Amino acid sequence: MRVLVTGACGMLGSLVCRSLEGSHTVVPTDIADGCERLDVADTGAVFDIISRVHPQTVIHCAAMTDVDGCERAPDAAHKINAIGAWNLACACASINCAIIYVSTDYVFDGEKGEPYTEFDSPNPQGAYGASKLAGEQAIEQICRKHHIVRTSWLFAPHGKNFALSILNAAETKSELRVVADQVGSPTYARDLSEYLASLVGSQLYGTYHFTNSGSCSWYEFAREILNAAGKTEVKVEPITSEQWPTPTKRPKYSVLRRYRMELLGRDDTRSWQSAVAEFAAAL
Ligand SMILES: NC(=O)c1ccc[n+]([C@@H]2O[C@H](COP(=O)([O-])OP(=O)(O)OC[C@H]3O[C@@H](n4cnc5c(N)ncnc54)[C@H](OP(=O)(O)O)[C@@H]3O)[C@@H](O)[C@H]2O)c1
Numbered sequence: 001m002r003v004l005v006t007g008a009c010g011m012l013g014s015l016v017c018r019s020l021e022g023s024h025t026v027v028p029t030d031i032a033d034g035c036e037r038l039d040v041a042d043t044g045a046v047f048d049i050i051s052r053v054h055p056q057t058v059i060h061c062a063a064m065t066d067v068d069g070c071e072r073a074p075d076a077a078h079k080i081n082a083i084g085a086w087n088l089a090c091a092c093a094s095i096n097c098a099i100i101y102v103s104t105d106y107v108f109d110g111e112k113g114e115p116y117t118e119f120d121s122p123n124p125q126g127a128y129g130a131s132k133l134a135g136e137q138a139i140e141q142i143c144r145k146h147h148i149v150r151t152s153w154l155f156a157p158h159g160k161n162f163a164l165s166i167l168n169a170a171e172t173k174s175e176l177r178v179v180a181d182q183v184g185s186p187t188y189a190r191d192l193s194e195y196l197a198s199l200v201g202s203q204l205y206g207t208y209h210f211t212n213s214g215s216c217s218w219y220e221f222a223r224e225i226l227n228a229a230g231k232t233e234v235k236v237e238p239i240t241s242e243q244w245p246t247p248t249k250r251p252k253y254s255v256l257r258r259y260r261m262e263l264l265g266r267d268d269t270r271s272w273q274s275a276v277a278e279f280a281a282a283l
Pocket residue numbers: 006007008009010011012013030031032038039040041060061062063064065080084102103104105132151152153154155159160
């Protein structure tokens with residue numbers, strides 16, 4: 001199949017392209033240099049490329065992902081994350097092309113106290129979550145052939161992510177302070193990219209959650225990363241969210257349950273600790 005990928009120079013998008021290679025014809029696009037240029041917020045450009053390339057599936061990874069940046073510039077967040085998804089949904093619907101949209105645990109408020117299923121109601125607390133949810137709604141309403149895949153806490157040996165930030169900080173500091181009262185599920189971007197590639201051609205449309213199995217706090221995640229990378233001498237002090245104030249209110253508990261996959265009998269996702277071990281070996 002011909003698959004157009006947006007955000008293909010980003011952390012996840014670059015891995016998605018790799019996962020598709022060999023089985024599909026891949027058209028990588030991004031606003032950044034290195035791929036065919038596509039600004040997903042530009043309606044004309046989106047319709048032009050979709051009608052020219054005529055893909056059978058679009059995997060939409062492009063987004064404004066700086067959560068605090070979105071809070072400071074909510075119009076930009078909505079232009080890229082909500083209008084960008086709407087542009088792609090309209091263009092895909094016009095040629096009967098399927099779309100796979102990557103969304104986030106930030107669509108939830110984090111107050112449930114137990115893992116969120118695909119059937120729980122979103123209630124985003126900030127501009128990033130609100131703009132990504134608006135993107136979900138556009139995709140759902142406009143493009144019948146869609147998969148929406150919510151994920152969380154992505155990490156990889158490249159790109160901007162918490163795991164690399166911890167290892168970089170450990171290069172210069174012997175003690176780190178990490179928030180211990182926010183709980184989520186780390187997700188190895190490579191595992192997610194393989195999952196997204198497996199959805200190409202699937203007609204089991206709808207909303208799915210995908211993370212590695214298990215959950216932890218940012219503090220526990222940091223400890224595991226340092227241990228896996230052999231940096232056991234680095235101390236980590238657990239702190240509260242109040243001790244690490246950010247412009248965006250982060251969900252306290254945003255574990256995503258892969259409930260739809262469970263019900264389909266298809267949930268064999270490996271643990272986040274096993275993924276951290278692979279990450280450390282790949283560095
Ligand atoms: N990272 C996480 O923990 C996480 C968690 C849940 C969901 N997600 C979702 O997963 C997807 C991939 O995230 P990621 O972490 O791989 O992000 P990323 O590394 O920031 O990649 C996003 C890519 O999209 C590009 N982009 C930004 N604005 C664009 C526009 N208007 N048109 C086209 N491309 C544009 C970015 O370019 P620039 O770098 O030049 O801006 C970047 O290359 C996103 O949809 C994100 O919302 C991420």
